Amino acid sequence: MPVYNEAEVIGSVVKDVLETCPTVVCVNDGSKDASAAEIVKAGGYLVDHPINMGQGAALQTGIEFARAMPHIQRFVTFDADGQHLVEDAVRMVEMLEAGDLDIVLGSRFLGEAVGASGAKKALLKAAVKFSNVTSGIRLTDAHNGLRAFNRHVAETMEITAPDMTHASEIIELIAANSYRYQEVPVTIRYTDYSTSKGQASVNAINIAVDTLLRRVTRQ
Amino acid sequence: MIVVQFILIAAFVFLFVVAIRSRTAHSVSASKKLFFMAFLFVLVVAVLAPGLVTDVANLVGVGRGTDLVLYLLAVAFGFYVVNDYLRGQDSRQQLHRLARRIAVLEAIERYHIDSRDETDPDTTPRAS
Numbered sequence: 001m002p003v004y005n006e007a008e009v010i011g012s013v014v015k016d017v018l019e020t021c022p023t024v025v026c027v028n029d030g031s032k033d034a035s036a037a038e039i040v041k042a043g044g045y046l047v048d049h050p051i052n053m054g055q056g057a058a059l060q061t062g063i064e065f066a067r068a069m070p071h072i073q074r075f076v077t078f079d080a081d082g083q084h085l086v087e088d089a090v091r092m093v094e095m096l097e098a099g100d101l102d103i104v105l106g107s108r109f110l111g112e113a114v115g116a117s118g119a120k121k122a123l124l125k126a127a128v129k130f131s132n133v134t135s136g137i138r139l140t141d142a143h144n145g146l147r148a149f150n151r152h153v154a155e156t157m158e159i160t161a162p163d164m165t166h167a168s169e170i171i172e173l174i175a176a177n178s179y180r181y182q183e184v185p186v187t188i189r190y191t192d193y194s195t196s197k198g199q200a201s202v203n204a205i206n207i208a209v210d211t212l213l214r215r216v217t218r219q
Numbered sequence: 220m221i222v223v224q225f226i227l228i229a230a231f232v233f234l235f236v237v238a239i240r241s242r243t244a245h246s247v248s249a250s251k252k253l254f255f256m257a258f259l260f261v262l263v264v265a266v267l268a269p270g271l272v273t274d275v276a277n278l279v280g281v282g283r284g285t286d287l288v289l290y291l292l293a294v295a296f297g298f299y300v301v302n303d304y305l306r307g308q309d310s311r312q313q314l315h316r317l318a319r320r321i322a323v324l325e326a327i328e329r330y331h332i333d334s335r336d337e338t339d340p341d342t343t344p345r346a347s
Contacts, residue, residue, distance in 0.1 A: 027322070047326040053315050061319045065326055160312055 001026045001044075002058030003080040007033040013082045014042035020086050021076065025066050027058040056166025060159040067154045075154045079145040088186040092148035095184065102153050102179035105139065106146030106186035120190075130208055139183055143167040143207075146186050153179055165210040172214075227266045231259050 001017075003010055003026050010026070017024050024044040028036045030052035039046045047065045049058065059077055066072050074096060076089045084106070092104040108124065128142045143164070149157075156177055161169040174181050238255060265272050265288075272284030281287045326332075 045326065045330060047322050049322050050318050051314075053318060057315050057319065061322055064319065065323045068323065068327055068332055162311070162315060 001078050001080050002029055002055045003035050004029040005031045005033050006080045007035045007038050009082050010035050010080050011038040011042040013080060014039060014044040017086055018043055020090055025062045027062045029053060029058040054162030056159045057162040063154050063157055073151050075149050077145060077147045083189050084146045085187050092184055096148050096150055100180055101182050103149035103181045105183045106144040107141035107183045108144060108188050109140040165207050168211045224266050228263055231262050235259050
């Protein structure tokens with residue numbers, strides 16, 4: 001769980017997740033508020049970035065810390081602002097265990113986006129089109145923070161994009177490493193809190209440019 | 220005219236000396252050093268014989284030597300910007316790897332995590 005200035009909600013989110021998941025790893029990405037203390041108080045593992053490095057970097061750190069614990073076999077990425085439902089995460093882990101899957105991705109558009117504006121939906125759909133074209137993997141939601149995957153994926157995951165571009169990069173990694181993937185509908189709670197904390201829509205341009213640049217410079 | 224030539228050539232010689240003497244120059248490939256020296260040599264020639272630049276410009280279909288210099292400058296600047304951007308990304312990535320390693324090692328030590336102990340059933344953080 002990547003955390004950046006979420007002191008207000010992170011405690012309750014961690015407690016909520018801990019009721020069903022045995023281990024919660026929070027990467028505090030150089031928060032300027034009391035996020036770190038809240039994480040510890042709630043009973044989550046705290047990994048502290050010495051500097052702010054971005055959400056993608058924090059995800060990678062969390063994965064690397066979690067995979068150092070050998071008994072952990074299933075990994076879930078979860079947003080810290082409380083927009084995901086634990087029930088969705090549980091369902092995704094069950095799918096991992098039931099099917100021959102390496103990674104299960106949450107999708108807003110197979111499920112329901114509670115409280116999202118029309119403009120936000122349109123933008124997210126455009127982002128999906130873009131992602132499908134650039135990665136060659138067909139998904140209905142390119143930028144969902146809820147993912148469940150097995151140890152094989154955790155061992156081979158190498159996110160280098162520091163910021164929001166990491167979502168596209170993960171999809172590229174799915175293609176490059178031929179992970180067996182599936183999308184499932186999940187519910188997103190767009191609360192006033194998460195909307196005010198979330199991505200400004202202008203950022204879509206940044207993500208698109210970075211994704212194209214990555215394609216150009218890598219090959 | 221002579222004054223300008225003197226100042227420009229003095230500047231080029233200064234650049235040359237700085238580039239050759241800097242310690243980081245060891246990490247720059249020989250071909251880049253040769254290219255830089257050739258570039259300075261061309262600059263000196265262009266300063267001493269401005270007519271030559273115009274001749275070259277006419278040869279490639281540009282009216283004035285100054286225009287040719289401007290175009291080349293624009294291209295060089297573009298390369299510089301891209302190169303600088305990519306280098307910035309590289310060093311940012313190195314910094315992130317380093318910071319991540321520190322953060323993970325620090326947390327592993329704080330929680331006494333043994334990466335070989337596969338049977339550890341205790342998955343809540345142990346305070347220390």
